[in-house]
Amino acid sequence: MDIQPSEMGLVARVAHLSKRYGAGDHGVVALDDVSVGIRRGQFTAIMGPSGSGKSTLMHIMAGLDTPSDGRAWIGDDEITGLGDVQLTRIRRRLGFVFQAFNLVPTLDVRGNILLPFELGGVRPTAEDERRIDDVIAALGLSERVSHRPHELSGGQQQRVAIARALASNPSVIFADEPTGALDTRTGREVLRLLRSAVDSSGQSIAMVTHDPVAASHADRILFLADGRIVADQGAMTAEQISAAMLRLESGAAAGAAASAAARPVSTGAHA
Template structure:
């Protein structure tokens, strides 16, 4: 974000001076402690840290799922800091995509029904161009021919791919993935992480991945480490051992 507060075109999201506190006085807990951060478009950024470090809180503040105590939050050129609940809901529906560890698929809907759910919630049906994009997504994600299956008829890896397709169907500005491989076997995890990388390189999507797994974080272009509510390390693409060493150091120091 520039001095004038106008978002830079290569910045997908940013926070300035973000704090998040719970309680008051002697019982006050600091979850986020004055964070300044830009998330660049077309990149996969991983956020790591010990349990209770603030990594999930930071993602929730970025996504408008939780409010900061102080500071400003920008999604693209939109300042979401003071938006009311209705405006935040609309922004999340139209500009953000979410992929969670638990998949969160609707069990009574088909694969296609789940993927098209963001449009249904927005009170409309996909247009011709959007349907073409959905078909392309299903093909790239290995889901072609499975459109009419229900979630219980799919493997865990396939369910997570459906969740990714749903997150991408409306071409959101930013995708948040919270431990998206936590319930997957090793092969499915690698496939999903590779796909997240493809999204940034080939489709210019922006992905923020919250993870405790150094292997998952090794797929990221940038890895941020949070401890005690502050960013303490900011590194480029790294191998799992190097990332594991940093996490171990933070765990010992905690």
């Protein structure tokens, strides 16, 4: 009998996960036999050189993409092979924060924050309303609830996206480069709020980032290279993370150079 993710203290998990794009000589392996879980009540950062598979891993764990091989769970529900309707129902239990914000332009701030409830066909309870009001206040959006996205700065739009992710009190929030489009001050505020969601509410966060300072807010850092997890570390300083990333990127560059040198050179002649 399989051990359930909840018995392992995990809110999301993948086992022997692989993802390939294309076929034959033109195929690309984005993930190669990855097994990992996101722990309950923990802030996990996912890092790696460009093309290492970090965003692909997060998207599959969140049910936004499908694996070529392997299995994936959200909570104790296996999502491998589920149809769109079933996946949509499960994804309603999750929170999402993306670099592009993904706000609905015709809705005001409060309407965007309440969108998970609308899509789920449920009305917020009195407790939900109190929590949402607290989140809006904590994010400094109380004076902006009737504004639409085009009336907000980039930092304010990202705060709305975070409020929406927190609104339904999800078990896990998936964040893909949430500070990538923000100025330094706003980015640090966003990270402080994500950190607070873990510390105050016991929520779990999985965040893809290239920023060592952002990753230094995490309890755990997964490093990927060439589609595999090459290190699973506890909390690290920004300087330690920068050094680890430099080693990974140097190794990736050396590997690419070796592969290029090993490929036969076409002369254009035909036998």
